[in-house]
Amino acid sequence: MRSMQDDIAKILLHESTILARLDELAYQITQDYREKPLTVIGILNGSCLFLADLLRRIPIPLQIDCLSIASYHGGLESSGAVAFRQSELPNVAGRHVLLVDDILDTGVTLHVVCEKIGSLEPLSLRTCVLLKKDVPRKAEFDADYVGFAIPNEFVVGYGLDYQQHYRNLPFIGVLSEEAISNPSKV
Numbered sequence: 001m002r003s004m005q006d007d008i009a010k011i012l013l014h015e016s017t018i019l020a021r022l023d024e025l026a027y028q029i030t031q032d033y034r035e036k037p038l039t040v041i042g043i044l045n046g047s048c049l050f051l052a053d054l055l056r057r058i059p060i061p062l063q064i065d066c067l068s069i070a071s072y073h074g075g076l077e078s079s080g081a082v083a084f085r086q087s088e089l090p091n092v093a094g095r096h097v098l099l100v101d102d103i104l105d106t107g108v109t110l111h112v113v114c115e116k117i118g119s120l121e122p123l124s125l126r127t128c129v130l131l132k133k134d135v136p137r138k139a140e141f142d143a144d145y146v147g148f149a150i151p152n153e154f155v156v157g158y159g160l161d162y163q164q165h166y167r168n169l170p171f172i173g174v175l176s177e178e179a180i181s182n183p184s185k186v
């Protein structure tokens with residue numbers, strides 16, 4: 001039987017490489033938010049693994065919240081439409097907010113989410129992404145904390161999906177052409 005691993009044409013970032021970089025990111029975030037009321041907001045579903053591994057490395061008091069956003073709709077290209085799946089937004093009054101997302105691609109998602117969270121008037125608002133694609137952004141946007149810059153290829157694993165699959169791969173890789181047309185699923 002074909003496994004998820006068989007569908008990966010190339011591994012871009014091994015788990016050990018990702019985790020070593022998370023140590024550095026977490027150290028930086030810890031220094032920047034010491035003694036500050038911090039709320040970390042993860043953008044689901046893509047950031048779930050990144051969020052869990054990152055936050056375990058940040059030894060200061062903080063609150064965790066999540067936003068469920070759909071922007072990709074299962075394809076290989078960003079649709080440009082950003083849908084908020086919940087009616088209630090986190091309460092960020094009197095708190096510094098760090099938004100965490102899996103990948104910065106066109107920038108539309110983080111631009112829209114920042115506008116929305118910014119309108120709730122947190123003390124400050126910054127963004128952290130695991131990956132940043134080397135592409136011209138549709139929305140004027142850059143992230144404050146970036147794990148890795150990657151080439152403009154469609155990647156899966158470590159939270160990132162193709163048609164909701166492959167999120168549980170512990171590394172980040174590029175799908176084979178064959179898997180794109182016929183992904184292994186149950």
Ligand code: 5GP
Pocket residue numbers: 046071072078101102103104105106107108109110153154155156160161162
């Ligand atoms: P943006 O709005 O910046 O174009 O896209 C952000 C969202 O698109 C990400 O949160 C992610 O869900 C999805 N996305 C962008 N590039 C990739 C990719 O290479 N692989 C996967 N699986 N999702 C991606």
Ligand code: MG
Pocket residue numbers: 043044045046047101102103
């Ligand atoms: Mg996402």
